[in-house]
Amino acid sequence: SSSSSSSAAAATSPHVLLIAFPGQGHVNPVLRLARRLAAKGLLVTFTSTSDIGARLLSSSSDVSPLPNFRFDFLSDQPSGPLAALDDLMRHLASAGPPSLAALLRRQTVPVTCVVGSPFLPWALDVAEGLGIPAAVLWVQSCAVFSAYYHYHHRLAAFPLSDSDPPVSLPGLPPLSAADVPSFLHPSNPYKLLADTILASFGNLGKARWLLANSFNELEHDAIAAFSSLRPLTPVGPLTDPFRGDLLTPADDCMSWLDAQERQSVAYVSVGSVVVLTADEMAEMAWGLRDSGRPFLWVVRQESRGLLPEDFLEGLTTTEGDVGRRGFVVGWSPQDRVLSHPAVGCFLTHCGWNSTLEALSAGLPVIAFPQWGDQVTNAKFLVDVYGVGVRRPEAEGMRARAAKWKEAAAAAVAEGGSSDRNIQNFADELRSIVV
Numbered sequence: 548s549s550s551s552s553s554s555a556a557a558a559t560s561p562h563v564l565l566i567a568f569p570g571q572g573h574v575n576p577v578l579r580l581a582r583r584l585a586a587k588g589l590l591v592t593f594t595s596t597s598d599i600g601a602r603l604l605s606s607s608s609d610v611s612p613l614p615n616f617r618f619d620f621l622s623d624q625p626s627g628p629l630a631a632l633d634d635l636m637r638h639l640a641s642a643g644p645p646s647l648a649a650l651l652r653r654q655t656v657p658v659t660c661v662v663g664s665p666f667l668p669w670a671l672d673v674a675e676g677l678g679i680p681a682a683v684l685w686v687q688s689c690a691v692f693s694a695y696y697h698y699h700h701r702l703a704a705f706p707l708s709d710s711d712p713p714v715s716l717p718g719l720p721p722l723s724a725a726d727v728p729s730f731l732h733p734s735n736p737y738k739l740l741a742d743t744i745l746a747s748f749g750n751l752g753k754a755r756w757l758l759a760n761s762f763n764e765l766e767h768d769a770i771a772a773f774s775s776l777r778p779l780t781p782v783g784p785l786t787d788p789f790r791g792d793l794l795t796p797a798d799d800c801m802s803w804l805d806a807q808e809r810q811s812v813a814y815v816s817v818g819s820v821v822v823l824t825a826d827e828m829a830e831m832a833w834g835l836r837d838s839g840r841p842f843l844w845v846v847r848q849e850s851r852g853l854l855p856e857d858f859l860e861g862l863t864t865t866e867g868d869v870g871r872r873g874f875v876v877g878w879s880p881q882d883r884v885l886s887h888p889a890v891g892c893f894l895t896h897c898g899w900n901s902t903l904e905a906l907s908a909g910l911p912v913i914a915f916p917q918w919g920d921q922v923t924n925a926k927f928l929v930d931v932y933g934v935g936v937r938r939p940e941a942e943g944m945r946a947r948a949a950k951w952k953e954a955a956a957a958a959v960a961e962g963g964s965s966d967r968n969i970q971n972f973a974d975e976l977r978s979i980v981v
């Protein structure tokens with residue numbers, strides 16, 4: 548029968564179990580790699596916390612099963628909403644290892660390889676304890692991987708304040724204090740998260756393979772230089788049109804985009820974690836309104852109350868939704884938005900998934916990084932890939948332009964540098980006796 552032949556195939560093919568840190572920026576690339584491994588004929592199991600499981604299955608995500616692709620979530624007894632990242636890290640470190648071990652033991656087809664994450668360093672320990680070979684999937688850039696590795700192993704001195712010289716890492720442009728991941732700064736508020744990630748760079752010996760969500764053409768120099776330390780295998784960009792939404796996307800923005808002119812729309816998103824302040828929200832809101840251009844802005848539920856009063860009302864028109872100049876959604880189908888012909892640029896917080904998705908869609912970006920690896924990604928988008936400008940750069944340009952205007956006026960004002968030179972020239976001419 549077909550069921551016995553498929554179980555025979557399953558029994559003989561390798562079984563890969565991938566575990567994702569419970570965050571949208573991890574779930575998407577891990578799911579996408581899982582689907583690609585399944586498409587190569589492996590038996591694949593995707594796991595994460597039970598909370599992620601519940602959200603994935605209820606958000607109308609594109610999680611339709613393949614015959615050799617399964618979900619099996621941890622029974623990690625979530626202790627209510629864990630708002631603070633460091634609380635989440637503590638919960639995972641205590642509840643994660645026993646539930647992962649139980650999950651691995653209950654698999655009917657033995658697991659051949661666990662694909663873990665430096666954000667979940669204990670996954671490698673559990674795999675090792677059960678004698679299962681392990682890999683890690685790094686979901687950020689190879690440049691950032693190299694930076695953390697060099698920092699952890701004290702292979703370079705990192706600039707931690709603006710007065711420190713930039714650090715030169717092999718295959719990377721010099722990185723100033725503003726460009727190195729903010730988790731390395733003394734002011735980083737996410738101590739446990741940073742410590743966990745960095746400690747895992749001392750634990751990489753337990754992984755037989757280091758995989759990264761990047762590609763050779765993009766990060767050739769960083770990857771080549773790092774390979775003298777350890778082979779780092781790029782398997783991305785993991786930007787396939789396959790979604791693992793933890794929030795339900797507002798699909799009605801797609802018909803609004805259909806009605807907009809080609810390359811006219813600015814798409815604005817800060818990803819799944821960043822929360823802007825009320826002032827930043829107001830600045831963005833009036834900036835978008837005053838730009839005179841159509842925009843699609845993702846404002847997650849928790850920030851909606853920070854929109855300036857009357858802003859949303861000001862967007863409605865008598866023509867109905869399609870006539871609106873701006874569209875605000877709680878969550879977008881981002882991969883579909885970025886590849887829509889009406890979208891002309893992407894104002895992004897520079898999360899690595901958003902960065903790769905923008906590059907994959909061939910879209911220029913306006914970078915406004917907030918923290919973590921976003922600041923490093925912004926540096927690369929602007930100075931290495933050449934596809935972006937920084938949002939404050941426009942302000943910087945205006946400030947520099949204002950400075951030149953002032954200096955020009957001062958130079959020719961009475962007593963100014965050029966005025967004095969003219970005076971001297973005139974005086975010399977006067978002294979010539981013809």
Ligand code: UDP
Nearest residue numbers: 572818819820845878879881898899900901
């Ligand atoms: N995303 C989405 N809809 C949104 C905003 C974001 O589908 O409205 C997706 C986006 O395509 C990306 C992920 O959420 O795959 C965010 O990951 P990223 O690394 O860019 O940022 P993070 O959320 O981790 O800060």
